[in-house]
Amino acid sequence: MKRFRFRHGIRFLGFAILFLSLVGWIVMALWNALLPSILGVSAISWVQALGLLLLSRILFGGFGGRGFGSRGFGGQRYGSGSRGRFGSARYEWKQKMAERWSQMTPEQRQQMRQQWRDRCRQWGRGRRDEPKADDADKSEY
Template sequence: MKKFFFKGRFIFIPLGIAAFVSLAGLAVMGLWNALLPDILHVTTITFAQAVGIFVLCKLLFGFGRGGGRGWGGGRGWMRHKMEERFKNMTPEEREKFKQKMREHGCGPFGHRGSHPFANHNWDDVVDEPLKPTE
């Protein structure tokens, strides 16, 4: 039993988590107490409240699996899978696939894949100077 606790990483994982949460709580408490009472006129918080705020934010906003994902770039494995599938399609299959995606609102400009000005006839626009309004 002694080998299980001290030989492996079992004991270090809970200690590391506790140390990280403690440091994050201290950072939240310090930043809150330094900034928010003067800016938003709120009261100062204790260490326990700061840890609670930190844990709540982690539960609500995620546990940080990397940044910069945005709306379309997050699932790298899915993007790779779709690229492979797209490469193996014939040109007819590609056009059919693109058309289906446009019909389902997955085009580059939203629903039906059309830009609001895509079908506008710009030849009708007259180059006249703007009249000042009064």
């Protein structure tokens, strides 16, 4: 098992180095092809292109927007970790619902489950082969 993890780690490291090399080469090629003729700036090397990528990551928080660079203008935090910009509101809603759920009786929980099934069925997300309670009463006549 340890041998597999070691090989997997080496493979991951190799792909990461290959990916960074390729992205650095693409940035260098685009910079050298476009900006010297447009703005009159000098050409950059591959190492400078990697530095430019790192600088853009620090300034703009790109590459997924998680963790280190996930702050908005003025330093406001949109969420924490992988929750992203709107995930914190979803997380708060889930916490509030979990608290309500823990305070309900089993009968109230069953009633709430049924209400959500009816709502979801209305939007076509429920099981289509399971008739509603109203439909079952009508089919008996």
